[in-house]
Amino acid sequence: MTACEPTAEVPLLSVDGLTKTYRLPGGGRLTAAAQVSFAVPRGGSLGIVGESGSGKSTVARMLVGLERPDAGTVSVEGRDRAARPPALGRRAARLTRAREIQMVFQAPYVSLDPRLTARQCLRTALRLHDHDASDTRVRSLLDRVGLGSREAEARPHQLSGGQRQRLAIARALAVDPRILVLDEAVAALDVSIQAQILQLLAEIRDDTGVALVFVSHDLAVVQHITDETAVMRKGTVVEQGPTARVLGAPSDPYTRLLLASVPHEGWDPGDAVRARAAMDPAQAAV
Numbered sequence: 069m070t071a072c073e074p075t076a077e078v079p080l081l082s083v084d085g086l087t088k089t090y091r092l093p094g095g096g097r098l099t100a101a102a103q104v105s106f107a108v109p110r111g112g113s114l115g116i117v118g119e120s121g122s123g124k125s126t127v128a129r130m131l132v133g134l135e136r137p138d139a140g141t142v143s144v145e146g147r148d149r150a151a152r153p154p155a156l157g158r159r160a161a162r163l164t165r166a167r168e169i170q171m172v173f174q175a176p177y178v179s180l181d182p183r184l185t186a187r188q189c190l191r192t193a194l195r196l197h198d199h200d201a202s203d204t205r206v207r208s209l210l211d212r213v214g215l216g217s218r219e220a221e222a223r224p225h226q227l228s229g230g231q232r233q234r235l236a237i238a239r240a241l242a243v244d245p246r247i248l249v250l251d252e253a254v255a256a257l258d259v260s261i262q263a264q265i266l267q268l269l270a271e272i273r274d275d276t277g278v279a280l281v282f283v284s285h286d287l288a289v290v291q292h293i294t295d296e297t298a299v300m301r302k303g304t305v306v307e308q309g310p311t312a313r314v315l316g317a318p319s320d321p322y323t324r325l326l327l328a329s330v331p332h333e334g335w336d337p338g339d340a341v342r343a344r345a346a347m348d349p350a351q352a353a354v
């Protein structure tokens with residue numbers, strides 16, 4: 069099954085018609101996401117690509133509930149995440165939603181509590197969800213992401229950027245999520261560390277069956293880690309399908325332009341800038 073072919077089976081994640089308009093300080097409005105729809109099967113991986121400002125993070129934030137959509141639904145196994153089952157209290161519903169989808173951000177320095185060691189961070193996440201928070205479980209989570217006993221006792225500022233991102237992934241995994249949303253999760257890392265984290269995510273997906281939604285402006289990264297890709301431009305999905313097809317033989321001119329903007333042998337940045345300006349004269353100076 070692919071993310072784009074309708075099947076009789078209910079997808080793990082289905083996003084239908086997500087729309088978000090922000091009010092701007094001067095009184096204007098900006099539609100950051102318009103009628104965005106896609107699906108991800110169990111254990112699948114979807115990349116959401118697009119240039120800065122295309123609405124990728126807005127969609128990611130709506131998936132996890134950090135942003136409330138104006139319209140549209142996010143469903144996990146057919147259940148609308150916005151609808152609280154009557155039997156569940158507010159806290160229980162929130163924890164259930166957190167177990168469905170976890171998010172890893174670009175800058176774990178900001179999202180990790182600076183006061184907690186890696187061990188304390190993981191123990192806190194496990195306890196919050198009433199999971200086994202024993203030393204053995206904490207050690208196995210650290211081990212899963214390639215962190216050892218020295219890192220276990222370190223606070224975020226004592227870890228490298230790659231180690232912090234490993235800890236952020238471990239904290240997300242502590243909850244046993246069905247879906248991991250990664251918003252520019254390797255963008256701040258140098259290329260060799262990027263490769264290690266991408267490899268780690270691929271292994272975790274294979275071992276646990278967690279589905280990945282990988283938000284990135286970096287087409288090479290998405291190409292390596294996803295089965296399916298959705299291309300966003302100005303809040304709408306202009307093209308989606310198998311990654312090999314979308315990034316190998318794109319049908320939309322904007323996807324072709326994104327690919328042509330990636331530096332390669334014989335590449336002329338001036339050509340890329342002119343092609344971008346021709347497509348969108350109003351943004352030529354951006």
Ligand SMILES: Nc1ncnc2c1ncn2[C@@H]1O[C@H](COP(=O)(O)OP(=O)(O)OP(=O)(O)O)[C@@H](O)[C@H]1O
Pocket residue numbers: 090091092098099100118119120121122123124125126127285
């Ligand atoms: N809280 C907000 N209030 C007003 N406008 C916002 C808000 N959040 C995002 N926007 C605007 O919505 C548009 C989409 O932003 P978003 O962060 O989703 O894009 P993006 O593709 O993730 O970009 P980037 O890769 O640079 O983060 C942008 O024009 C942005 O300025």
